[in-house]
Amino acid sequence: MTDTREMKKREEGLEKGVERTRAKRVYTPAVDIIEKKDYIMLLADMPGVDEKSVKVTLEKDVLTIRGNVEPEVHDSHRLAIHEYGIGDYERTFTLSNEIDREHIKASVSDGVLRLTLPKAETARTRHIPITGTA
């Protein structure tokens, strides 16, 4: 039942026992990580972020994605139904050595961060032709 997880935003830190002292809530974005022949594609759902409010950092082999979302304000309205919380996003991944760090690409559209992590030349599968001994 993976569905249950997808329906509710996960709050970062709660499951890892990490306590935060920031006033804002931090959520763990849902991701798709697909490995293709030449690259690894990472899609992260971060509704509310744009290209200015998302940060991707790579330190040693740790890739961190962060997104800032400003809370919604509706003056003189009362919140009648509250099904999701609004806050920042954060998630960390450990990359293997086989990523070509210099050519990582990132873009954001419709609240989805798309990272393209090209595989290093050495890590790509190579087909070695076998020649028969004549």
Next chain:
Amino acid sequence: MTTTYVERILNPWQEFDRMDRMFNRVARRGNCEFPAVNVWINGGNAEISSEVSGVDPEKLDISVSGNIVTLSGTRPVDEKKEGEFRHRHEIRRGDFSKSVQLPFNIDADKVHASYKNGVLHVSLPQLEAEQPKKIEIKSE
């Protein structure tokens, strides 16, 4: 919720009911249907926000009937291609539909909707005919 063997023979649907309830319980643990919505209300006006990232605004549909607003749409399913490997597959895809009931009848002509950075905002005013009217009292 134990049923005896005889009861089960007499009423086989009971088992289906039981299973249905079980699945519902599991599915509702996330306590809401996709997409999640926040609704703000101020007298004769409602503001709905919903997180539907990755959805083409052209594929989003908002319909209003009486006091019910329905948000529906589709997020394309990515077919698994040969030679690729999925390390994580957490993003929800496919069709969705969600209805929200408001405490008043909606003026469908005055509904405004916008979509920005994966968040849908809908502003729904109450039908004017229903809005309370202030009656002036003349002193004689």
